[in-house]
Amino acid sequence: MIAGRIGRQQVRSPTTAAAELFPEALLSRKLALNRAMSSAAVDKVFAPCDTFARRHIGPSEADTKEMMKVVGVSSLDDLVDKTVPAAIRLSKPLTLDAPLSESEALAKLRAIADKNQVKKSFIGMGYSETVTPPVILRNMLENPGWYTAYTPYQAEISQGRLTSLLNFQTMVADLTGMAMSNASLLDEATACAEAMSMTYSLGGQKRNKFFVSADVHPQSLALVRTRGGAIGLEIVVGDADSVDFSGKDFCGALVQYPTTFGDVQDYAAFTKRAHAGQALVVAATDLMALTLIKPPGEWGADIAVGSAQRFGVPMGFGGPHAAFMATSEKYARRMPGRIIGVTVDSRGKPALRMAMQTREQHIRRDKATSNICTAQALLANMAASYGVYHGPEGVKAIATRIHGMAKTTAIALKEAGYGVPSTPFFDTFTVDVSAKGATASAIAAAAANHGVNVRVIDDKTVGLSFGEAHTKGDVEALLGAFGVGAGALEGAAAAAAGDGGFGAPFARTTPYMTHPVFNTHHSETQMLRYLKSLENKDLSLNTSMISLGSCTMKLNATSEMIPVTWPEFANMHPFAPREQWAGYMELIDTLNKDLAEITGFSAVSAQPNSGAQGEYAGLLCIREYHIARGDSHRNICLIPVSAHGTNPASAVLSGMKVVVVKSDEAGNVDIDDLRAKADKHKDNLAALMITYPSTYGVFEEGIKDITSHVHKCGGLVYMDGANMNAQVALTSPGHIGADVCHLNLHKTFCIPHGGGGPGVGSIGVNAKLAPFLPGHPVIPTGGEGAGVVAKTSGAVSAAPFGSAAILPISWMYIKMLGEPGLRKATEYAILNANYMAARLDGKFNILYRGRSGLSAHEFIVDLRPFKDFGIVEEDVAKRLQDYGYHSPTMSWPVGGTLMIEPTESEDKAELDRFCDAMLAIRAEIEDVVTGRVKADDSPLKAAPHTWDMCFKDEWTKSYSREQAAFPAPWVRANKFWPTVGRVDNVYGDRNLVCSCPPLEDYDEELPKAA
Incomplete structure (x- = not known):
């Protein structure tokens, strides 16, 4: 009977046989189970082996068991239960995408990058097409021996990058005609704002006006307005020829040299008038142009600032790039940023170090005039290496070629009937297209169709700016957008060649980059060995663990780093038309969404390009929030005595007054003292700044009581994200009760420290602060991810999305884990x-x-x-x-x-x-x-x-x-x-010496490169 039934079943369909043997519901469940088992089997077969978590996390399973025994815990869950207060633990897992393998994440990001349309840029505005020498690309930017090092506070194991940074300072000082330079600042716009603050400080904070010429880059003007407005400076924008300094009420003045529209102007008379009115003059300048035109130090400027981006650093949609500040020795000790100096070691032999190493904000705290902490060391080292590799003659040749392309194009357009100014220019000029009945928008659209981008200045004017990476084909495509044939170049080039170049008073007549280091390593073999010799002097993560507390020196995985140099990310201009950077927008939006989920906030901005800038931006959000509610009097910021030195400096720079809160014997915030001071200042309380876990490395039990009491007194809570690596997926700033938090993406989220920078200080905010996120005058931003209308004001960095080129690193980290x-x-x-x-x-x-x-x-x-x-x-x-x-x-x-x-x-x-x-x-x-x-x-x-x-x-x-x-x-x-x-x-x-000394100053046993 059984055999017969089996025989009959063998000729029936499996579904029919199953239906006879099982009830309908049971059959359905069984089929679903079979499908699930089959799916699981398929998933197992095709599961990738290059999973990331096991590569990122150091201890093995066996090691973990041994370590837990030493610590005295039974499991990781037991460890967390004993470490993280139950009151702040998340009740459910974060809502993030399932982890991708390394190859899957790279493929997904590759598809995103392909959505960018990278066109040749003639936009300018402080960002130029450049060529990164491959020897520098491979052996520095892509080399963990350079990008995983920490800030050179331990000089004895940092002599390589200190040497390179000293080269940077020497090169900048030479080109600007100043006595000394720093190494470095965050971007040109920030450098302008820092220079403004420096002039205000040097004037004793008695003169409360600062003049800005109307022809500076718009992003620089925006940052000066942001920074000046917060500390009560009146920003006066106008014509450099007509501003009146006779009232002696200006602390300083900022001019662009050459201007944002390309004009090379003679500021000697302007500088004399400013000095007569006791105002200092700041020149925002272009290092490449200074190989051909008179340096600011020779026509009287007190401070020179700018960006070294065009010295071999890709545009990267706005950063990171090394900015600089150069000045006289008289102002050396008031200059923000890092300064590399020459000293001696225990044997009396020359050695390099960070001069005035204990940073200003840690000495003076709320009396500091700058909150700069992170610099752009890796990018400054690239720019210095560019100068070393090309040397003065090579750099001048590049500048001459750039100038020649610009002159040739200007002549061709002028001969075609377009309006071109007759004023001297280096690489940039404007074109009046109305003379040919065209509009600027029409020319821009035609240019995009020809594969190039131009700057739209107004309805009838476009700007054209030339760079090292431009070719004859690029210029032909550009002329095609204007309806000018390629044949026009021949006559124009001949006419340009006959031009005598810059004459008095504009021509540079003084030498620069005369030190042997800039005149030795010009073959690739020489440069390769020079870079290797420097690398060998530095201890980086590829040598051993760097266990710096609060600095989170973790793995910077190769798979995270690879996309940084993809052309689709590296070669994008930050002010390119929006439709051309869909890939970047997807990258930034998805990263911000994940960061918002991780922090428990509603919106995230990527604009701050350092942790200190993140602090500043977060406090500005709080300040603007109170002002919008009619509470402009709220200006008291409570800060624990244990806080980072940048905290009180950032608070003061954002217009707040600091009240210090005590710590108890266990290192926690003294809650009684905090309550007393919050109650005392409740009518004027703006914010509390707090680090969590505490700066002492402890999860304070009373954190929710702290945040709730500050809210009760009308203040908001700013959480410093330096210790976020102890929070991710266990708790979050939003869950704890913070209103805003900056994230050091160069710590928790794996962007490398680069020997002292770059950094990213993205800020997360709750819904009520989202409308006050940083805006931008060129590409409106603000309220990212929160559906808030973007703004054109309140910028804190030069580029709308900060150091966008390194955001793929954090994106990869989150997506792979x-x-x-x-x-x-x-x-x-x-x-x-x-x-x-x-x-x-x-x-x-x-x-x-x-x-x-x-x-x-x-x-x-x-x-x-x-x-x-x-x-x-x-x-x-x-x-x-x-x-x-x-x-x-x-x-x-x-x-x-x-x-x-x-x-x-x-x-x-x-x-x-x-x-x-x-x-x-x-x-x-x-x-x-x-x-x-x-x-x-x-x-x-x-x-x-x-x-x-x-x-x-x-x-x-x-x-x-x-x-x-x-x-x-x-x-x-x-x-x-x-x-x-x-x-x-x-x-x-x-004995402050901050440029490359003569070789005879070096002991013969020591390397003689710098």
Whole structure:
């Protein structure tokens, strides 16, 4: 019977047989289960192997179990339960896309990039077509030895990039005709605003007017208005020839040289009038033009600012690019940004360092005149390398070619009947198209059809700006948009060649870039070896862990970095027509959407191009919100004493007054003191600035009580995002009660630090602050992701979307990890920190732990008990270099300490090596404490030990050469030698030298490149 039934079933369809055996509902469920099993099997077969989370997160599963035993937790969930207060934990997972593999994410981003239409740009406005020499592209921009290094606060292991930055300063000072330069600022517009603030400060803040010539770049004018308006300066825009300085009420004046429309003007008489009225003159200038025209320092300018973008740095839809400021020695100590100086080391030999290294905002805090923290070191190094590679003659040849293309085109258009000014110009000129019955918009449309973009100035005027990357074919296409045939170039070129160039008073007659470093490395072999020699002097993440607390030095994955140099991202002008950057818009919108979800906010702006700019932009949102409600009197900002130095500086620059809140003995915000001060100032309270987890590396239990009380008193809460790496997917600023938070994309979201920059400080805001996000005068922005009408005012960066070219890095990071990976990354950041703290505990005092005795993602090692024995935190920091490690954050937020943050990217073996180094150093400290070794005879005091110190014929130390140079077994396998001995910071500050010294000043044993 059974056999017969089976036989009959064998000739029936499977569905019919199943229907006889199973009820309908059961059949449906069974078929669905079969399909699901089949789908799962297919998914398993085709699942990619290049998943990202396992590449990004360091510890293995087996290592994790061992680490959890040391920490005293049973699981990652148990760790989080004991570390993160339950009251602030998210109740459900983040709503993000499922994680993509590395190849899937690259393919998806490739499809987005392809939506951009990259046309040859003749728009100008401070952004130029340029050529990045391949030797610099491959060996610097795409090289982790350059882009993963940290700011050179530990000079002994940073001599390579310090040398390159000194080259940058020397080149800029030479070209501008100034005594010295910094290295560097964020963008040209920001540099203009910084210069304005500098003139205001130098004038004792007594003269409250600042003049801006009407022909500066519009984005620069916008930033000057933003910054000046916040601190009460009156910005007067007008004609440089007619402004009246006789009232002595202007602190300074800004002119563009050449102007945004291309004119090269003689500002000598203008400068004399300004100086007679006790106003300082700021010249926003073009380094390439200064190879041919008289530098600002020679016609009397006090400060020169500008961008080094056209020295080999792609436009990148607006950034990142290195800006500069140059001035006289008289104003050196008031100049914002970083300055590289020459000093001596412990042997009396020349060494480089960051001059005046303790940044102004950390010394003066609410008295600071600048909140600049991040610079653009990587881009400044590219520009410096461009100058080294081409040399003065090569750069001049490029400038001459650019000028020749512009002159030739101007002549051709003029001969065709278009209106072209007769005033001198370098690379830019305007065209009156109405003379031929055309409109500017029609010419722009025709140009786009020919594959090029022009600047629309008004209904009848277009602007044309030429760059190094333009070719004869590009110019022919440009002329075609005007209806001018390519044949017109022949006669025009001959006429241009007959032009004598710039005459008096415009022609440059003085030499520049005369130092041998700019006249040596002109073959690719020479340049390749020069760059490698510099790279070898610097400790980067490709050498070892950089455990800087609060700085989050995590993996900058190769797959994240690859898209940065794709032409579709790298070669886009920030003011190209909107329809040409659909890909960029999709990238920015989707990244902002993910960041909004991660932060718990309604909208995100990518415009701030550093963490400090993010702080400033967030506080401006709060300020504008209060003003819009009629509460312009609300100007008090509460800031805990433990806050980053940029916090009070940003508050003052945004027009607020700082009231400091105490911390308790455990390192938390003193809630009683905060309540008292919030209540006292409730009628004028604007904001609270707070870092979470705290600057001391602790999840404070009372954070929701803090935010709710500030709201009760009418203020808003600004959360500093420096420690966001401990929050992602576990909690969020919006959930905690913050109204706005900046995100250091160069920390939590993996954009590399670049040896001191670039950075991105995107800000997230809740719905009520979304209308007050930064706007832009050229490409309206604001309210991103919130359906708010875009604005043309309130810009905080030169480009509408800040340093857009590096946003693909964070996009890739989030898309490859998804919610599960982001959560795991945060959990491992906390685990790694607590594992290291547990290993070091007992030998060192660990400060400020949270409940359950655990820290967040970073912890503080107290070295103050050893000061009485002559050992200080600097000794430990320098001795770590002998073990091949960068020091943790030194002397901050507590003097006499080291703050350690390992990040999730480091594996257990690396964590153990660092802990072993610290424990070995502790044994050397113990030798001093017990009297076995005098402090001055300890390797701690002589550290770091250079190769020539260890291998010279005479050795007089009380310890062996091996203990000096190879203090641990692993050091032998991959020894990193500090280039110089301990740097003398005091000598450097007292003897400020900030340009390349003559070669005879260098010891013959040292490299003689700079």
